[in-house]
Amino acid sequence: MAAFPPLAATAARRLPGLRKICTQVWSLRTWDFLPLATLLVFGFVVPDASAQGNAGAQGAQRFMEYCAGCHGADAKGGDKGPALLSAANANRSDSDLFRIVHDGTKAGMPSFAQIGDENIRAVLQFLKVLEDSTVSKSPSAEAVTGDVDAGRALYFGKAQCSQCHLMQGEGGFIARGLTKYGRNRAPDQILKAITTPDTPLAPSSEVVTVVTGTGQRLTGVLRNEDNFNLDLQSEDGRYHLLARSNVTDVHHTGHSLMPRDYGARLSPQELNDIVSFLIVASKNPRPGPVEHPVANDQNATR
């Protein structure tokens, strides 16, 4: 993990024009950074894209230049744009995708006609390669090898996942929601995330202990931090909105709240059941939309 920042820095030095993007990539998506670091340092050659030759490299470069700022360096979505590696996009025709990039969308995406048709096609080709290497990794609901019902029982019972993680409208709030978590992840990726959490630590998940000017000790998840302010959320859900000037000490634990002993607490079979449950649940559209009967239907009397 410690090797990441120097790699990113090297990439930024070699390609000064990309420094801003590198900084952004680093801050947003540290845990997904490795393939991109490779990509940046080694001339935009994605291993799977090698067959695409120059076109693949060109697509990667153009993607970083024009798309990553909004859609995320991994195309999994950013603050300004949605995930591109989605089932909806996978089902779109090449000409539809081309039109979207060329003309923009009603939803707010600007037109990229100015980059030229060739570059648009290169970007789309790059996305197809990325899609093949990520989206397809999550097996179908039928192909999972564990017991989904047992996994559900573990999730809401013995394994205590639901204490922190919301799943289809049920569960806690302090950790990320897992309703869609399994949609684009391979079983071994999910297993690794359960048994060796914090590798790397996801942003906004680190537990810190803060001592305030009045000597008060606060422990919580660090939701925001900058030179002036700290926002902590303790496990009771409360946000502690602190000015750094009122804080005398900040202790970073380097960990999230996720227990680190699941590999010992649960059997391989149990872990596989939970993984299977997460994958199958993610392919189910609940928690919404839930159709309730209309209280007073159109033809009913008032």
Added chain:
Amino acid sequence: MQPASGARRAVTAVCLVLAMRAGIAFGQAEKTRTHPADQRATSSGDRNGSIDVQQDDLLKKPVAEDWPSYNGDYTGARYTSLAQITPRNAGRMTAQWVFHPRVVSPLEVTPVVVAGVMFVTSANDAYALDARTGDVLWHHVRAVSEGLIDDPGQHHNRGVAILGTRVYMETDNAHLLCLDARSGHLIWDVPYATGNRNYGATSAPLIVKDKVLVGTAGGDDGVRGFVAAFDAETGEEKWRFWTIPGPGEKGNESWPGDSYLHGGGATWMPGTYDPELNTVYWGTGNPAPDYDGSIRPGDDLYTSCLLALDPDTGALKWYFQFSPHNLFDYDAVQTPVIVNATLKGKSRKLIVTANRNGFLYILDRTNGKFLFGKSFIENQNWAKGLDANGRPISAGLVPDEKGVRVCPSDGGATNWYSPSYNSATHMFYFRSFEACAVVQSQPETFAEGQAYYATGIQTGGEPGKGYINAFDLDTLDFAWRDPQFGRNKGWGGVMSTATGLVAFGDDGENFVIADGRTGKPLWHFHVGQLIQASPMSYSVEAKQYFAIAAGSTVFSFALP
């Protein structure tokens, strides 16, 4: 009709560096779990950061530190008791922070603030912010819906409602979402307007007791309006009041055949609520089609009305129709403000509202009886006045193929931007707009996927003139009317404070604080974007802020 969106601001490759985590040392010390003792220690004292909205918080009036619903409190007065910012020091206010959400159309949201946490929406996205700094605590991402038309197709959203640890919002395609207020995670999602794909939603929900009340947009597109109530815990629908009567119901004579299914009467703004009378007051929009009344004879109930509904059952207690058989798109969704005041020597429970049709109304809110009315625009030609019951005396204007010039214009003498009532000075503040328009009409057939105006407004219309008005309930006359200057017609609402200030967005892209007695501006800040939203005020750590959404951005201001 709701306002047309301004220029769509395409968001181009904005690089937001979120959560720069300088200072993280990998592999540092081990002990990680939160110590319960520490939590208890921190939970004592102030409640900052603890989001748990109780009925008492929603019933508190006037609002103070928190602004827990769209209009602040249930009265719709948008009057804060916060008194740190005064006419004497307002001139020293400065910008505190700026928040730029993912944006697809000009923001119309009023921020909601609870315990130092601000909740805003932009299209279908919701955010929780540190209200001191504008830093994002969570962001619920939801893409805009494809295939919508007209107002919902512009994806406007006016904000959230909140109860307990849950946040509620409407989506552009009329789903009611329940999110965990502590994480932004989706708890449930209920589509509440089906059977006509011209339905959509732009409003903020209203919490009343254990229910979430919502309305619908699409009143210019041939939907059938309704107010519906959902169990806040489960999302189960509890009641639905249709604003267009079905066969066999009172008022159905205006809706031959199945035209009641396309009669409009949309409910696209939150209502107000009087807990003592156990009544919600909810405005309804124009009839559909907007400009052709030939196929909807009679008064067209319950369009362009104020409805008094039982919040437990949805039963209609009374209604007051401002613009019967309307032909000019005069929605009546402007906030019906709950006022207790002495009127003509008698202490009364009132509704005060300035209507899009150009008249200001004072009603008895116990029974809907008309008590007072007054035109607030100079050019008024659609009605000759109001009769003793408050019914307009029609001037007989009927749109045709050639067009008829009508004042006020289709955009209204006022609109959804908020009014405000200062209960200390008895001053009612609101924005008005002087304009006329040529309305043309030809018959049209309803079809899903297209608007249902039956023609529209002749292009190249007359420029209008905006005003901020102060109407004195003691004298029943205007204390002042301030003309607005600027490049754009403003869509900014008004609020007022216990220190006698009024705050509003003007027509020159300024956020303004003025002296409520005179209208004299005391301070302004050029936000550089058209203001198409209403302001609010809140306090964190004993510091008072004003916040307003302008264009693509939310701004917060306070004393230095």
